[in-house]
Each structure stands twice: as structure tokens, then as C-alpha cells.
Amino acid sequence: xxxxxxxxxxxxxxxxxxxxxxxxxxxxxxxxxxxxxxxxxxxxxxxxxxxxxxxxxxxxxxxxxxxxxxxxxxxxxxxxxxxxxxxxxxxxxxxxxxxxxxxxxxxxxxxxxxxxxxxxxxxxxxxxxxxxxxxxxxxxxxxxxxxxxxxxxxxxxxxxxxxxxxxxxxxxxxxxxxxxxxxxxxxxxxxxxxxxxxxxxxxxxxxxxxxxxxxxxxxxxxxxxxxxxxxxxxxxxxxxxxxxxxxxxxxxxxxxxxxxxxxxxxxxxxxxxxxxxxxxxxxxxxxxxxxxxxx
Numbered sequence: 001x002x003x004x005x006x007x008x009x010x011x012x013x014x015x016x017x018x019x020x021x022x023x024x025x026x027x028x029x030x031x032x033x034x035x036x037x038x039x040x041x042x043x044x045x046x047x048x049x050x051x052x053x054x055x056x057x058x059x060x061x062x063x064x065x066x067x068x069x070x071x072x073x074x075x076x077x078x079x080x081x082x083x084x085x086x087x088x089x090x091x092x093x094x095x096x097x098x099x100x101x102x103x104x105x106x107x108x109x110x111x112x113x114x115x116x117x118x119x120x121x122x123x124x125x126x127x128x129x130x131x132x133x134x135x136x137x138x139x140x141x142x143x144x145x146x147x148x149x150x151x152x153x154x155x156x157x158x159x160x161x162x163x164x165x166x167x168x169x170x171x172x173x174x175x176x177x178x179x180x181x182x183x184x185x186x187x188x189x190x191x192x193x194x195x196x197x198x199x200x201x202x203x204x205x206x207x208x209x210x211x212x213x214x215x216x217x218x219x220x221x222x223x224x225x226x227x228x229x230x231x232x233x234x235x236x237x238x239x240x241x242x243x244x245x246x247x248x249x250x251x252x253x254x255x256x257x258x259x260x261x262x263x264x265x266x267x268x269x270x271x272x273x274x275x276x277x278x279x280x281x282x283x284x285x286x287x288x289x290x291x292x293x294x295x
Contacts, residue, residue, distance in 0.1 A: 008036035047114035
């Protein structure tokens with residue numbers, strides 16, 4: 001199974017504070033309608049099939065266009081054959097129930113873009129072919145909020161530093177912006193891109209694989225190895241430990257509780273903005289209707 005920031009085998013999460021907060025409960029109700037294992041599986045499968053179809057077309061221009069659009073970041077460090085190899089490794093790892101497989105930034109990029117593409121297709125399928133969507137089992141009839149999913153399940157977005165996320169991903173965007181500004185600051189002082197990044201690497205805990213990716217280096221055979229550990233090893237145990245004030249979270253909360261709590265705040269902000277837009281639109285329509293009637 002692929003190891004993300006949170007355990008994708010846990011599909012019915014609960015939060016210790018949701019009984020006290022209606023908006024948090026609404027957010028957790030949404031979370032309980034997702035099946036993360038199926039979502040990841042179908043995303044990788046869809047991505048692999050789309051890539052294979054374009055490779056089989058024997059049209060180099062079509063393949064190049066596909067890679068630039070579908071794998072906007074990943075195609076810069078891997079060609080079509082390498083991407084196919086990475087997707088196969090990811091699928092084999094995802095289908096393994098005996099081990100957790102940890103991914104580096106190269107793999108995070110491929111998974112991110114695969115899921116981004118599939119979620120768009122899946123959400124459209126929910127509207128146009130709900131029965132077909134139901135067969136996939138990725139959610140209980142609800143659209144998947146990819147931005148929210150990425151916030152919870154990716155450890156960072158370092159592979160997107162210097163590039164547009166196409167989403168706000170606020171916590172990651174804030175980190176990326178800080179890194180970009182500090183990196184540019186060092187470059188303006190006369191350092192090379194590599195030297196400047198090396199100087200700030202420890203401050204932001206940027207791993208070596210991310211450094212290679214950010215410097216535009218191609219993926220190498222050692223980078224294609226997925227680190228694994230037995231599923232019997234409790235790699236997510238620290239997330240559920242409750243210690244007063246630990247890591248700055250609220251008293252009586254675990255890191256997992258805090259992750260959902262912060263996710264709900266970002267989501268509620270989105271819901272409220274949407275409600276505001278809908279109300280403003282309704283007001284405009286009513287005013288236009290009144291004006292039309294007066295004429």
C-alpha cells in the first residue's frame with residue numbers, strides 16, 4: 001500500500017471535537033464518504049491507460065502534447081517510458097497489502113498529477129453517469145475535493161515550488177512562496193541555483209530528491225526505488241497520540257484531529273465564499289427582474 005501523510009486505509013475517520021462543532025461534523029461526514037484506496041487505485045489506473053493510449057498512437061507530436069498537459073511537472077524529469085515504469089511500480093505497490101511503500105518527490109509529483117486528472121473525470125462522471133461512478137467505489141456519491149485531499153494526504157508540495165498549483169492549497173502555497181523568496185534572495189547575492197538551494201535546504205527540511213527535481217535534474221534509477229516497511233509497523237501511530245499542547249495543537253487533540261480541524265476551516269471558508277457568491281448572484285437577478293417588470 002502506498003504511504004501518504006495519512007493512512008489511506010482508514011475510510012471512516014472521526015474527530016473528537018465534531019460533536020461540538022456542526023461545521024466540523026459536516027466536514028467529517030464528507031470525509032467518511034470517501035474511499036481513499038479506490039480513489040488512488042483508479043487514479044493510477046486511469047493515468048497509466050491514458051499514457052499507454054498515447055504511446056500506442058505512435059504520434060510523437062500527440063504524445064508530447066499529452067505529456068505537457070497531463071504531466072505538467074512530471075514530464076520535465078521523466079520521458080513517457082519512465083513515467084510508465086513509475087506508474088507500474090506505484091500500482092504494484094498500491095495493490096500490495098503486506099507492506100507500506102514510501103514515495104519520494106518524483107513519485108509524489110506523478111501521483112499528484114494522476115489524481116488531479118482522475119478526480120476531474122470522476123466528478124464529471126458523478127453528474128453524467130452516476131451508476132458508472134458508483135461502480136468505481138471512490139466515494140459515496142459525493143464529488144471529491146482534490147484540493148482538500150491533497151492538503152491532508154501529501155506531506156508537502158515541494159515538487160511544485162516555482163510552479164503554479166492551479167489550486168490555492170494554502171498551507172503548501174504559503175510554504176512554497178517562502179522557499180521561493182529565500183531561494184531567489186540567495187541567488188541575487190551571487191549564488192548559483194544549486195548553491196542557493198543548498199544553503200536553505202536544512203532550514204526548510206527540503207529532502208535531497210526535491211532538490212534534484214527543483215534543479216531540473218532527470219530521475220535516475222536509484223530515485224525509482226520505493227522504500228518499504230511491513231504493514232505491521234505502526235507508521236501512523238504518532239498521528240493518533242493525544243498529548244496536551246503537543247506540536248501546538250489544542251489540548252486533548254491528536255495530530256490527526258488537528259489535521260481534520262484545519263482542513264475543515266479551509267473547507268468552511270470555501271463553503272461560505274460560495275454561499276456569498278450565490279447570494280450576490282440571486283440579489284442581482286432579483287434586481288434585474290424588478291427593473292424589467294417596471295419597464
